[in-house]
Amino acid sequence: MYSERVLDHFQNPRNMGEIENPSGVGTVGNAKCGDIMKISILVNDDGIIEDCRFKTFGCGAAVATSSMATEMIKGKTLDEAQAVTNRAVVEALEGLPPQKIHCSVLAEEAIAAAIADYRAKQGQ
C-alpha cells in the first residue's frame, strides 16, 4: 500500500526530534483523529531555515510526510518553505494512498504554523 520511499522515510526518519531553542514551533492535528505533528525550526539571521525537526504521533504516512517535509524546507528561506505544498511532499514520496493525503496536508499546516510562530515572535 505504501511506496518504497514512504517506507524508507518511515523506517529511517530524517530530522526526527526537537530543537533545543527553536525559532518557531508548530503543532497541528489532534490525538482524537490519530495524528499529531510538531515541527520546530531554527531560523538564522539571513532568514534561512538552518535546521528543523519533527515529532509525530500517527500512522506510517504521517511519519513519512513529516520526515520528507522537514527535508524539503531545510536550507530554504521562510517564503520558499511556505511555498512547499502538500502535493509536493506527496510527489517527493512517490505518492500516498488516497485516504492518507490528509497526512500531507497536516505536514503543510505544521510548517505554516512553525513559520507563523517564528514571525509572531519576531514581531514582538
Added chain:
Amino acid sequence: MSDKMQVYMDNAATTKLCDEAWVAMQPYFREQFYNPSSLYMGAQRVHKAVEDARRTVAEALHADPKEIIFTGGGSEGDNAVLRGIVQGYAGKGKHIITTAAEHHAVLHTLELMQTRGEVELTILPVDEFGMVTAAQIRAALRPDTILVSVIFANNEVGSINPIAEIGALCRAANVVFHTDAVQALGHIPVDVQALHIDLLTLTAHKFHGPKGVGALYARRGIRLMPQISGGGQERGRRAGTENVPGIVGMAVALLKAVAHMPETTARIQALRDRLLCEIPARIPEVKLNGHPTARLPNNVNFSIRYIEGESILLMLDLNGIAASSGSACTSGSLDPSHVLLAMGLPHEIAHGSLRLTLSEYTTDAEIDYVLDILPQIVTRLRAMSPLYNVP
C-alpha cells in the same frame, strides 16, 4: 528479509488451512467434481460427502444435521439471520436487540435495515470489557421483540459474553436468540442445546478450514425465511450448488479442532498468557483490552499509550510479524475501532491498540521473538511521539 523470522499472529483475521482439511478437499476439485444434486453414482458419492460433513458440523454443535445450513461464510450467515428473521416474524413485530460490540456483519446490516424502516433497533451499550449482561437484555425486551443477537466472543478483544444466561432468558421469554460464534467455534466449547441458542453463525476459515464457506445453525421450528432463492439445496433454505470442497474441508477442520480442543487450548493459552504477562512487564503504560479471564484462549489485545496502531503494525511487519490493530488508519476511516470506543476507551488510546491472535501453529520461539521485538518498536515510536515525554 528472508532470514528474518516470519510470525503470523493475526489468526482472528484468518487461519492457515490445516493439512487434514487440505488433503480431504483435494478429490472434490477434480476427481469428485460432480454436482451433489445429480442422479448418477459419482454425484451421489459427492452428495454423501456433503451429508457426512453436515453430520460432523451438527455433532460439533450438539445439533441435528437437519438444523445445519451451509453458507458462504460468516457475513452471509449473519445477513441470512437478520433478514430472514425480520421476514419470518413480521407478524410479531420488528424490534431487534443487539450490542454495540457486534461484528460489522451484524451491526452495519442492522443499521442499514433500520434506515430503511425494516427494524427498530436497541443497541445495548457494553461494559469496559466489551460485554453485555442478561439483565441488560431482559430490560430491553419488548412484546414486539423478534430477535436478540449477541456476539459469542468478540473478534477484537476476545471477551466471551454470558451466552448461557442470555440463551436461557430468551428461551423463557420466547424470543429468538442468535449468536455470531465465528470467533468461538473450534476455540471454546459451543453446545447449542445447553446454551439455548436458536441461531448460530460460523465460518470455516477461523478454525483452519478454507475461506468462503461457513454454516448456519437454525433450530427446528425457527421461521427463517431464505435469502437466496433458486434451487432446492439446503432443504430450500439456501439455493445454489454446494461448495463441496469447502464444506468437506470445513467439517474436517472442525472435527479436528473439537477433538483436540482441551490440549490445544491449554497449549495456546499458556503461550497467550506469556504475552499477557510479559508485555506489561516489558513495556510501561500499556492497557489490556478485553476481559482478563472470560476471553478467547488465543486473543491478546493491548493499547500502547502515546503511539499509533498502524505505525506499530508497519514496524512489526518490517520485522516479519503479522498482527492487527483497531487504529483508524487500518480501517480507512478516521474513527478507531467501534468496539474499543464502545468499551469507553478514549480515541487516542483506541488508536494505539495492538491485537495478537495465536493459533495451534504458534511456537514458544515466536512468542520470544515478539517479546524481543515489540518493546524495541515501542521505544522507537515513543521517541518519535510528541505525546511522550522521554523519562
